[in-house]
Amino acid sequence: MTRPEPDTLRIMALLERPGFALDVDTAFPLEGVTALFGRSGCGKTTLLRIIAGLEHPPGGEVHFRDTAWQSGKTFIPLHRRRVGLVFQESTLLPHLSVRGNLLYGYKRTPEPLRRLHLDEVARLLGIDDLLERRADQLSGGQRQRVALGRALLTSPDLLLLDEPLNALDTQTKREIMPFLARLSEETGIPSLLVTHAPDEVERLATRVAFMHDGQLERLEPLRDALARADSPLFRDDGAVSVLQGELGPADAHGLHPFGPPEAQYRVPSTPGATNGAGRRARLRIDARDVSIALSPPQDVSILNIIPVTIESLDEAPGHHGPARVLAVCRQDDGQTLMAELTRLSTDRLKLQPGARAHALVKSVAFLD
């Protein structure tokens, strides 16, 4: 464990508090967005603080790539770790204006390392009108955006984001998330994102780390996390499938073909998204949006009817009880598609693992 490995963030830490113990020994790949998911009080903030060097558990180890941030007597203080940090609460420097806050870290970033600039960031976060305001003259969501922008403007080596969007309305979030997604893709800044919002995880995360009671229970790619029937991500909306494929040009009805002929979807284009033709894309399909029919039905408004083989039938996750069944189906192109059914339907249709059927996919959404 103590031997550093390249391109991971390795953490080993034990921290005891009355009624709470954090015990983590893990390595996060330093690529893309790692979502940190877990219940209130499970230790997410504490973990970020250890990584940042704000908590200093004796005997702990933190290695960023091949640099020891904390190991034995070595302890690199926060300001030399080049970490962009967005705190969960009360985050602005009250004696500075919005501009002063945004530029505080920027000015301390060596010129060649600066990858983002004030105007761009302020515009994208929708705070360009507020630059001369004092920090105490902002609304909650505005404060949060300034804190996010300030962290981004340091062009850090690692972003630690503690619920950075939770005071934002859906629309503002929608405007910011593509920017964050692009940022992670284009600049390659890895980030650790604490969030309670499944939409943020789906939209931004490359992988998901599940925390529970001070322990890191699992770290897995987003695809797997979504596919597992008992994933805690499903507690909200039920199981989700994510399909990858190529997107073709729109037809006369404004629908794009997606995926290979043996499992082809027709997908309406979304005006906001830049889903040009010939591009690889990700589709998100809620299991509850998928029905199963033995024969392809006629006269139905459902566009996408995909032949599948049923692989397994489990009790559906979440709060839905024994009356619901999660059917894991394999498309003919090999990708997994999940369908949530009632037990009555499975019984009536006599569904069995191995059976051939048609999946009726009511609606799909692009992930990026």
Place this chain on the structure above:
Amino acid sequence: MTRPEPDTLRIMALLERPGFALDVDTAFPLEGVTALFGRSGCGKTTLLRIIAGLEHPPGGEVHFRDTAWQSGKTFIPLHRRRVGLVFQESTLLPHLSVRGNLLYGYKRTPEPLRRLHLDEVARLLGIDDLLERRADQLSGGQRQRVALGRALLTSPDLLLLDEPLNALDTQTKREIMPFLARLSEETGIPSLLVTHAPDEVERLATRVAFMHDGQLERLEPLRDALARADSPLFRDDGAVSVLQGELGPADAHGLHPFGPPEAQYRVPSTPGATNGAGRRARLRIDARDVSIALSPPQDVSILNIIPVTIESLDEAPGHHGPARVLAVCRQDDGQTLMAELTRLSTDRLKLQPGARAHALVKSVAFLD
């Protein structure tokens, strides 16, 4: 406007700030939960502060039932308004323990007015293990729950909640929301809830107030807000129908009949919810979960196939573009059901207002 009316909260206020002006003249019915919905910086917090008496715009008027809270020279200070307030940020008294915080308002509530008690509230909010902690030893979500509990324990005449659940994970939220819903029903404490989460609105709200740029644009019952095709609530998940009806006892498959015979659903029971038989219930149906078929299909896992008449076909709201259509259908019991279709499907099925069809309802959810 200045004449007070019973059982409303009437506000008339004009407040100017650099780059922002709040101009509100409205009356909220004092019953149930009014959700205040609007983009970051639109003035939601400011409005709550005016109602609480923390902002004091000259010439403003605030009347609670037939009591003038602010009118001309009359100004009743906050501590005599009996308002339960949850601030958006930094909300605990740092020199008190969790228990001290929770009891601070409780002790100042006259005994006969106390409707909630420490043990109950702490248990329901999941903070009963934290009572002896100091306020600075809590996680973000724990702090938020303490602040909420503290406001509830004053058994106020009006609750003003500024994003009270936004630091909470989905599961904790799910545990707290039924409690809040029940509270509003049983104790009749009216509340004003600022939130950005559509699930909170759907779950808790009786009506929705939409704010935009310092103005109150619309105040309408939840049903109407959801039904309107261009409602800002839809920006996230698309249109939603809410059906009311009676719930029957579970059958052998664990499914409950819901609604009258001419538009009867079969609904799986949710273990958590107490949906006993013979009870009135609300069903939430996402428009994108509804498909249309001209004839009732066979061999399909979809359970609920409801005969409807198509009333109108509009462009679907949200980011979905011209390729999507929102079909507003009338069930035979008179309630409205919405379906989101692709334009291709409507064309293919030759759907027209007035046409008879069958709605295939893939999944439903209880609202309480």
Place this chain on the structure above:
Amino acid sequence: TIAAASDLRFALDEILEAYREAYPDDRVRVTYGSSGRMTTQILNGAPYDIFFSADIAYPKRLYAEGAAVTEPSVYAIGRIVLWSNRMDASELTLEDLTRDDIRRVAIASPTHAPYGVRAKEALKAAGVWEELQPKIVNGDNIAQTARMVQAGGADIGIIALSLAEFPDLAEHPHHLIDDALHEPLTQGFVITRRGADKDTAHRFAGFMGRDTAREIMQRYGFEMPGSE
């Protein structure tokens, strides 16, 4: 630099003027203060060349400790008086101080101020010390005592004759206290080790013995040694 007890203030100022006229090239400066403090300061290296004390005990001590180079010599003998700015003090005696209409009697601190010590002796000798106890208020030094009376805080005070002769205070009459009631206020001076090599210091010491200086001192109510 001359260090001098505060009771010398007015007299010495005038003597200095005369001295400067006589020796315009000499630079002399005077600092007034309490004798005890100045003694301490001289023992700790204060830049004073001559020290005129209100009580010869202090110069004696300096000489004994080697901080002074000349034997202490007496330059004057002080007198104490009863003085008030509210009543005619010249009509009063020490015994009258016990009268009910006199509520506060100010004296200099009998612990450290020489004039205070003498005042106490005089009151004791007059047999009123014990009875007067509740009325006594103490000033830090004789000048402050005078100010206490002048400000009206105390009805009457025992102050130095040299102060009572000062124009502002001389408006009100005083009662000279019989010098038999107390030990004499022999005032002595020394030249300090620091001043040992300075001509000016010696010249000024000599000047103090001349008639001009003695005459001024007498005018301010000091008795001169050997003039009886």
Place this chain on the structure above:
Amino acid sequence: MLDLSPTDWMAIEVTLKLALYTTLILLVIATPIAWWLANGRGSPGVRTAVQALVALPLVLPPTVLGFYLLVLLGPAGPVGSTLESWGLNHLAFTFQGILIGSVIYSLPFAVQPLQQAFANLGRRPVEIAGSLGAGRIDRFVTVILPMTRGGFIVAATLAFAHTLGEFGVILMLGGAIPGETQVLSILIYDHAEAMDFDSAHRLSFGLLIFAFAVLFIVYAINRRFDTVRL
């Protein structure tokens, strides 16, 4: 052991009484002044002027301040003569007199730290308490006071220590009457001036030990109740 004379003991008693009363009175007076300076209504210019005014007693040499107070409080001064005309005693050379002097002289030490503490508090805690039904006084006692405890401690200890050491004003105004206005600092001064350094050292040492003990205890208690602020 320090063996102390009855005069010493009397001085100790007067000193303690004076320091204690001064501190208490100062806290009572300074709190509303400091609150008003920090949060009050009224033009900022006026508040700034008052704030500067409050610091002025520090600027004058104590004996000079004492002299002015003596004139003011003595039988001939406006306050003293008013009191006399009511059949009361004027205040010069009384315990009350030096108490007034100490209070005035130490006022800035009490007002300034409190003002700063109040200003630092911000309005949120008060708003929270208000929303929970606490009225003005209730809020003050249960929220403002505990949250600005640090400021009160600074104010109280500076005022207390300064009163222990103060002697210029007291000497002038009090006249060092044993058992009434002769405080320890004057006694020590007296001994030092009389070159009775033994007594001076002994009393100084005692005073230092005592003051140290009091301050240590106060600070230690304060530290125990420290809350970390996020």
Place this chain on the structure above:
Amino acid sequence: MLDLSPTDWMAIEVTLKLALYTTLILLVIATPIAWWLANGRGSPGVRTAVQALVALPLVLPPTVLGFYLLVLLGPAGPVGSTLESWGLNHLAFTFQGILIGSVIYSLPFAVQPLQQAFANLGRRPVEIAGSLGAGRIDRFVTVILPMTRGGFIVAATLAFAHTLGEFGVILMLGGAIPGETQVLSILIYDHAEAMDFDSAHRLSFGLLIFAFAVLFIVYAINRRFDTVRL
């Protein structure tokens, strides 16, 4: 107009120099002490003891404190004799000497408000600045200093005003040498002793006006930069 003698002018100059230097030196010394007391490592017991110790210069009568300093800094004292043995002058009766005295005597006024301000700050602002790449000194200058400005103002004004009025220590340690150690407060005292009340009043009045002006300006500037804290 106040017409002032050359002695007066000299005293004014010395006073200003002394008050200014004292304030500056105090801020420099007191800042690290206060920081350590508020946030430092080391056992709380030790910190509490040091905190109490810092307040002690207040407790002794100024002239007595002056006496001890005189003994310490004079030719016979440990500091003075060391200096002399290096061929330097001892510090008693010099400007440097009274500067040291003033600094020691006013130390508590600088340390305590600063300590309180630092303690109130909490760790969040420092953490934020650290996360943005600011090192220790950078953080101190750009975050802690501006955010605890109130504490520095209180510390500076108390120290400044107190030095203007201080005279016991200076009298004992300085010996009132015009142009070197004779400060205004001593001069005023002297005038008062000489019953030259005209001069005393005149100088007192001037001193008050001056102090008021300085304080008013400082406070007014401070108020302008006030930020409201949530």
